[in-house]
Amino acid sequence: MLTLGIESSCDETSVAIIKDDREILSNIILGQMIHSEFGGVVPELASREHMKAIISVYHEALKAAQVNPDDIDLYAATYGPGLVGALLVGLNFGKGLAYGKNKPFVAVNHLEGHIAANYLIHENLPDSHLTLVISGGHTLLVQVNGFGSYQILGQTQDDAVGEAYDKVAKLLGLGYPGGKEIDRLAGEGDKKYFKFPRAMIKDESLNFSYSGLKTAVALHVRSLTEEQLQKHVADIAASFQEAAVEVLVEKTIRAAEELHIKDVSLSGGVASNSRLKELMQKRLQNIGGNFYCPPPKLCTDNGAMIAAAGYRRYKLSGPSDMNVNAVPYLKLA
């Protein structure tokens, strides 16, 4: 069975084709460079760029997979959460293809897509596990009880961790989006240079907070001269990253121990962070747990994760109603 997955919720136009539940035949991802000069995604520009790109990305995905359009059995597209204008482009394109080809269509929750990226890679990931969904818009600690059954154990009370990475990158003059660059620079810096706050680390809940950390970095940067800042950019990146990652790891391990869950996965763009993966793996090893994480290309937004979730959604509950609309603030559970 061939599933074509479409992702357009933010600033990546992506179309992928997968065979059955996990074989990726193609996964074309086109990022939008236009936003970098504004230091963040401009919603109207994002939808226009998706409109310009979607047809060629679709053809490229078919070509790379060496698949004839008539061979696609199922169409899947993200319907939320995300920017409404951006979502509408991919959603309507997917619905139009399904209608024109008389094939089923399934609308996919973007967050379920991020989680499903793990199924593409880890055949042995048990149905019941913990996952940390960490991206530009979300920080969620989720108990998964089989595909489609989610219990949110904790979430950010303010900014998402990816948003904090992007804002700190901007403060350090590293461009947008800056998570990957902070990760790289942190490798050259001293993580003990400055002790930024570990927000809510001692709090009983499994919730997170990232706006205070971002402010602490801003105040520190403001206290430096331009010369001092240039000298310590890598140290600030490393110290910020250590604070951001430590809380994620601490709360995830605490949940795994309290709930006696051995298997923990990461999903979303921040899941490609090297320090997070290193620390999480080490801490899980200490408690006899197992660690799962998709490769970076499947962590940030991509069509393959939407196809993977769409395939499973279709098996679970059949096709979506063709009247399905974009839902910008769609929740996972």
Ligand SMILES: Nc1ncnc2c1ncn2[C@@H]1O[C@H](COP(=O)(O)OP(=O)(O)OP(=O)(O)O)[C@@H](O)[C@H]1O
């Ligand atoms: N190596 C990395 N370390 C830290 N953060 C990273 C890394 N690579 C990417 N990111 C961050 O991941 C985020 C993008 O992830 P993703 O594409 O999943 O987010 P989004 O789709 O914009 O948000 P959402 O999925 O919540 O709608 C950005 O904030 C980016 O800075």
Ligand SMILES: [Mg+2]
């Ligand atoms: Mg995303």
